[in-house]
Amino acid sequence: MTRLLLLILLLTPSLLPAQKNGHEQKIRAFENNLIPFVPVKGFPGWNIEERMKYYGVPGVSIAVINNYKLEWAKAYGYADTSKKLPVTTNTLFSAGSISKLLLATAAMKLVEQGRISLDDPINNFLKSWKVPDNEWTASKPITLRMLLSHTAGTTQSSYFGFTPDKDPLPTVPEILRGEASAESRPVIVNSEPGKEFRYSGGGSMIAQLALMDVSGKSFEDLTNETLFKPLGMQRSTFAQPLPPSFQQHAAWAYSAAPWFKGMPYVYPQAAAAGLYSTPSDLARLVIGLQHSLRGKGKLLDQATAKSMMQPQVTVSDGFFKEQVGIGPFLLQQSANREEAGRYFEFTGVNAGFTAYLIGNIAEGYGAVIMMNWGDDFNGLGMEIRRAIAKTYNWKNFLPPTIEPVELPASELDAYAGRYRRGPDEVVYLDREKSYMVERINQGREIYCFPIARDTLVLTDFNVKAYFGRDDKGRIISFQTAWQDQPMPRMKDDEFTPGEHLLAGRWTEAKAGYRDMKLNGYALSFMAYDFMNRKPLRMEAARVVLELALEQHPQSAIVQDRWGDYYHLTGQKAKAMASYRQAIALDPDDKSKKEKLKKLESEQ
Secondary structure (H helix, E strand, O other): OOHHHHHHHHHOOEEOHHHOOOOHHHHHHHHOOEOOOOOEOOOOOEOHHHHHHHHOOOEEEEEEEEOOEEEEEEEEEEEEOOOOEEOOOOOEEEOEOOHHHHHHHHHHHHHHOOOOOOOOEHHHOOOOOOOOOOHHHHHOOOEHHHHHOOOOOEOOOOOOOEOOOOOOOOOHHHHHHOOHHHOOOOOOEOOOOOOOOOOOHHHHHHHHHHHHHHHOOOHHHHHHHHHHHHHOOOOOEOOOOOOHHHHOOEOOOOOOOOOOOOOOOEOOOHHHHEOEEOHHHHHHHHHHHHHHHOOOOOOOOHHHHHHHOOOOEEEEEOOEEEEEOOOOEEEEEOOOOOHHHOEEEEEEEEOOEEEEEEEEOOOOOEEEEEEOOOOOOOOHHHHHHHHHHHHHOOOOOOOOOEOOOOOOHHHHHHHOEEEEEEOOEEEEEEEEOOEEEEEEOOOOOEEEEEEEOOEEEEOOOOEEEEEEEOOOOOEEEEEEOOOOOOEEEOOOOOOOHHHHHHOOOHHHHHHHHHHHOOOHHHHHHHHHHHHHOOOOOHHHHHHHHHHHHHHOOOOHHHHHHHHHHHHHOOOHHHHHHHHHHHHHHOOOOHHHHHHHHHHHHOO
């Protein structure tokens, strides 16, 4: 192979070879049709590679399901940017909370076999640890059904994983007991079981241990037996850390989060977050469930599969109704009345990774999207999903298409300006071509299209917004349909404290925030953000911390954040003094003690 040919292969997006026959036209349509939440007539779709650059996503891998088959899979970008290794359709990604869907599927297999029950107390099946009895469990013991539908009232919403140097990793009972090695709190029931939805990774760990106890197998071996081998998922594993045979095919992890250590994390909390897989493998799971739903699958009995898709509790009810079944989240438009308009889904977010899985309940289509970027929630992945839905005409999935009207450029220019949303919140409106672009403070762009004079539709939530005028016809306010009060247009010499801060007007910024009387946590978080964003804003952090100390001199979090500031600016003695004062104010906080210990060891 020539070096030129090798370079061409590395730069060309990876397409599953077996799927090249006849699908290129739909792939091209999808690639150039990424859209906002609300489709807009005449608005040209975005290109996937352009949007990857816009969001800063290194690599993406996609599998598309149609007619109960994996129709095509394709990969874009890099699995490792430093080594310039491209993503391929065989690249493994951390699947995050999608792990919980596999937990539920494996659990339902054991239910079918009569080895565990959905509705008997879960403590009947636990051997190596028991759910602690308390006032909540005394009247209503928690069950597997509750755990899989996040209605058990259990604690520990999520787990943040460990860097690879963590050794040894905590066991499942140690995690549940909240031992020091787990670095998380014990899992308990602290609200009424069966009453309401409350997402709980801790509850998933209870379910995992129950499956391990009744089967006598590790969770890795159990899922290999019940899921991966029957479905041909050869590139999926719950082994943590990853075995070498999988590690060499795994993507590196990326995130701009200030706490992120720049490497893939390890998740011994397997059922909650420990799965590694590929979109094609997870598509096989989706297809397996879809076949089971129509009584033609080997994964689960039809009755079992249908029970998984029965709503147990409602999560939200707006334009989309989101519910939880026994395992999957269930999604449909609130106005939908057709079975073909119902979908099951799960989203996974781990350190440096984001993944999306969705399948139609009544018909055999769906998609899996995985990326090695941990900051994408509601970003690129959702745009990709919508583009696939549009290309394949998914039933009742996309909102109705907006049909904009043409307004004179002078009219749109009159709308442009700054509108006060709150004491420190500004809505910025700018004209772009024949539409408007909205930003709230320093947030992402939201595209807004005129549908009548003084009326826009915002494409992030399909909400209308209106401009108000004075008796001379001048624009004086902006108001969405969700707001009780209009947002007044700001004068040219009117600024929020945040705007003063970003412009370096320290005195004005401090005076503005002083009048707002923010608590110590809010000010400390603001300083933390300035100290960790790119580029660093250390002077802004200092100004905020000065005000925080002025208003909250006995706040442990404020002293802790001063310690961080001094540490980052090379003032170790002052940093240690601040950490000691923070510990004196809050002796139980381990993180402050660890930071102080580390600095003292460097002396």
